[in-house]
Amino acid sequence: xxxxxxxxxxxxxxxxxxxxxxxxxxxxxxxxxxxxxxxxxxxxxxxxxxxxxxxxxxxxxxxxxxxxxxxxxxxxxxxxxxxxxxxxxxxxxxxxxxxxxxxxxxxxxxxxxxxxxxxxxxxxxxxxxxxxxxxxxxxxxxxxxxxxxxxxxxxxxxxxxxxxxxxxxxxxxxxxxxxxxxxxxxxxxxxxxxxxxxxxxxxxxxxxxxxxxxxxxxxxxxxx
Numbered sequence: 001x002x003x004x005x006x007x008x009x010x011x012x013x014x015x016x017x018x019x020x021x022x023x024x025x026x027x028x029x030x031x032x033x034x035x036x037x038x039x040x041x042x043x044x045x046x047x048x049x050x051x052x053x054x055x056x057x058x059x060x061x062x063x064x065x066x067x068x069x070x071x072x073x074x075x076x077x078x079x080x081x082x083x084x085x086x087x088x089x090x091x092x093x094x095x096x097x098x099x100x101x102x103x104x105x106x107x108x109x110x111x112x113x114x115x116x117x118x119x120x121x122x123x124x125x126x127x128x129x130x131x132x133x134x135x136x137x138x139x140x141x142x143x144x145x146x147x148x149x150x151x152x153x154x155x156x157x158x159x160x161x162x163x164x165x166x167x168x169x170x171x172x173x174x175x176x177x178x179x180x181x182x183x184x185x186x187x188x189x190x191x192x193x194x195x196x197x198x199x200x201x202x203x204x205x206x207x208x209x210x211x212x213x214x215x216x217x218x219x220x221x222x223x224x
Contacts, residue, residue: 099209100139101169101205101207102205103169104130105176106167107168108201109166117192121185121198122146125166125170129170132208135164139210139211
């Protein structure tokens with residue numbers, strides 16, 4: 001029985017490793033329509049992709065160590081299958097493959113806001129520990145940026161109205177404090193774009209859909 005559990009654990013960890021590598025390939029080729037992005041948008045996109053790839057690489061390295069331990073037979077009795085399942089669930093939430101639900105904030109934006117300002121808001125939420133982000137019904141992942149188009153703003157080919165909301169799952173107090181601090185991102189946006197109104201409301205329950213971005217990479221193949 002222990003041998004069967006160990007084999008299952010090895011398979012589970014290997015599956016998670018392969019899944020993470022697929023996410024890296026997907027992130028590297030995730031943003032369509034690059035020609036429509038400004039230099040600032042491209043800079044933001046590259047920074048987000050670099051950060052996510054570093055995080056995924058660290059997770060792959062950690063799980064690779066666990067996999068080698070399992071294959072060496074040294075830690076089978078200590079491995080918790082529940083912990084492995086938790087790892088996989090965490091990666092799925094991180095990748096946006098499941099809906100986001102939890103406490104967080106809702107940021108309401110109104111007025112003729114620039115794409116750079118919205119991307120700055122998204123980056124501030126990420127830096128403040130947001131675990132999941134969406135603009136209206138579009139789940140935002142690293143590699144997604146808001147772009148300026150002739151008709152207004154758009155994200156992942158979805159046009160944004162003059163009024164829209166950004167939802168984020170995370171610690172409401174930390175997210176609110178980061179966004180609204182004196183001299184912070186909202187203050188800077190409203191100085192540069194005084195016609196724009198931005199409000200932040202803490203929420204006990206924030207919901208957002210899973211991403212519709214396809215997981216399978218077009219060219220890359222993961223190796224474990």
